Amino acid sequence: MSEKVFASAQEVAARAGVSRSAVSRTFTPGASVSAETRRRVLEAAEALGYHVNELARGLMRNESGIVCLIVSDVATPYRSHLLCELTLLLQNAGKVAMLINTDRSNGSVDRALRQAIRYRADASIILSGMPDKSIAQLCLRSGQRLVLINRDDEEPGPLRINLDDYEAAGRIVTAFVRAGCRRLAFANSEAGTPSLMARERGFVAAASALGIEVFVERHGWTGYEAGKAIAQRMLTRAERPDAVFCATDLLACGFMDTARHQFALSVPNQLCLAGFDDIEQASWSSYNLTTFAQPVSAIASKAVEWLSHPQPEDDSTSQGQSIRLHAELVWRGSIRGG
Amino acid sequence: MSEKVFASAQEVAARAGVSRSAVSRTFTPGASVSAETRRRVLEAAEALGYHVNELARGLMRNESGIVCLIVSDVATPYRSHLLCELTLLLQNAGKVAMLINTDRSNGSVDRALRQAIRYRADASIILSGMPDKSIAQLCLRSGQRLVLINRDDEEPGPLRINLDDYEAAGRIVTAFVRAGCRRLAFANSEAGTPSLMARERGFVAAASALGIEVFVERHGWTGYEAGKAIAQRMLTRAERPDAVFCATDLLACGFMDTARHQFALSVPNQLCLAGFDDIEQASWSSYNLTTFAQPVSAIASKAVEWLSHPQPEDDSTSQGQSIRLHAELVWRGSIRGG
DNA sequence: CGCAAGTTTGCACGCGATTGCAGAGATCGA
DNA sequence: TCGATCTCTGCAATCGCGTGCAAACTTGCG
Secondary structure (H helix, E strand, C coil): CCCCCCCCHHHHHHHHCCCHHHHHHHCCCCCCCCHHHHHHHHHHHHHHCCCCCHHHHHHHHCCCCEEEEEECCCCCHHHHHHHHHHHHHHHHCCCEEEEEECCCCCCHHHHHHHHHHHCCCCEEEECCCCCCHHHHHHHHHCCCEEEEECCCCCCCCCEEEEECHHHHHHHHHHHHHHCCCCCEEEEECCCCCHHHHHHHHHHHHHHHHCCCCCEEEECCCCCHHHHHHHHHHHCCCCCCCCEEEECCHHHHHHHHHHHHHCCCCCCCCCCEEEEEECCHHHHCCCCCCCEEECCHHHHHHHHHHHHHCCCCCCCCCCCCCEEEECCEEECCCCCCCC | CCCCCCCCHHHHHHHHCCCHHHHHHHCCCCCCCCHHHHHHHHHHHHHHCCCCCHHHHHHHHCCCCEEEEEECCCCCHHHHHHHHHHHHHHHHCCCEEEEEECCCCCCHHHHHHHHHHHCCCCEEEECCCCCCHHHHHHHHHCCCEEEEECCCCCCCCCEEEEECHHHHHHHHHHHHHHCCCCCEEEEECCCCCHHHHHHHHHHHHHHHHCCCCCEEEECCCCCHHHHHHHHHHHCCCCCCCCEEEECCHHHHHHHHHHHHHCCCCCCCCCCEEEEEECCHHHHCCCCCCCEEECCHHHHHHHHHHHHHCCCCCCCCCCCCCEEEECCEEECCCCCCCC
């Protein structure tokens, strides 16, 4: 890694018999170079195996082309799906994605953002966890764009993309009731992220409006295992629920498996279930889960679009923009009727 | 992105009343600075919100700290798991991961590697797809480390990490036969990657050694849907197989679902199944799939270890190293007996 | 106190690029 | 033929940092 290995613009210039500036201009779209010069430069570059050094370019331009993706639980279906979509769009926009994996410990998002700053990332997209306000401020002050996905929050400055979690949760109550269910329950994790809590509140509120009280259980992390554990508890209660809304598809899968294989309950005949995210597994025929679809592509494209276009921040306070997307109900077979 | 926003080492030096070199040395581990100077520098840095510019540093050091991860099908369980593990280890090693998604475009691995070169990545880890030989050569010549995971290939130079796919496939034949199965089949995708083909060859060979002919079907991409489609075809044949080895867990899940829900077959009573990868879903109780575990952590740590340590390339020909890891059979409930 | 050895520190150069500025040609109309 | 205008091109400054080298300072010991 120590010996010099790459041809520099200098050497290309020498070989092509032009100045270094000419080389630079050849590789800068929209710069003024004559066709002849350009040809000779390209030829020399090819011969020498020249590749623009983005580090140096970023240094001068004050724009690295790097976008940081800050995310925990990368291996989770929903997260990896979003990640996939984002990287694809970023690449198309001529940016490059730097992936920072945060665990759930606190302070790890801050470390990630600091890393982003050190590489002078043009922007950061936060898929999980919340940055400390001071760090977020630092990012913003330093001209870095910040996008928060599904982290509803009043932090000023960044772009915030959220779903209508609250309303969606209300809609599923209707579906449950229409299916004849009366003993409603909500399965949540202890994570307590804004979107999860919004789903819970929306569900409870809508049920309450119909005079139904919801049994809420929060347990563990937002995964399959937690779903099993919650089912374990809920289904052994005297007053067993006949409809459960799980805050997440993973929870729902775990719940359904335990309900069927351990309690021999038939879904949806004896128990109605719904989830949220519409991960791939929800459509697998073993689950066939009715759920809400995260508009992953829309989320990703909104984010990238906002990063690419010098967004209209003429808005006086530069208070940041907030986008609210719709989570569509995907009707499958885990609720009666339909 | 245009106005200058960050404090430079220069300004920190001024505020601390020292030279710029002192600042630089303070942030360079192992450099010679007195405790007093260091303190004043750190204080000034804190006050000014100074953060080392890794772009500039990388420029000087000829070592960016960037490692490129080149991968397709990011949203797939196995890939995202590996990705997760890799980024975590890279971060611990003080490197940073640049994610390049090679979906939906051909020649994209080459473009990706070129991108890696332009950012002067210290190394690239290729999880999918094969680079053009000439590009790979370019990477190597330019001092970039190259790691190929599960792309068995005789390309010289890089580190190659592979599993004992061939032997593993042989072991599952034994298990099937012991369970009393005689009509063996192999479900593969058309992808034809080295590891998939090795599994197929190993399976066919081991069966053939026992005088059993294997029915092989290749179809579609390596996912759930392909598994369903293959099951559809295989199970409508006159001579229906009683044991199927799927090249991938995703294929196996699709296969199992179709076998059960559409052909009303009982697994493992009427049909034995096995997969490969040990994705999370394989352990879900709806599938409870017997499969081979990819040693994901081991793969990741081998890769990162090799990148971090100036590996012993004193090996005369610098022919590249090849690591072969063991895929352990995880026995669950989709094969009779055990 | 004097000198050798060791520790810090500052200077100045280089890394590989972009870009404002001004000069050199080229084109064109009168 | 002569400016005037326009297109190219090279010069040199700059971005933020690392590091060899030599000067300055500190320390220890006789």
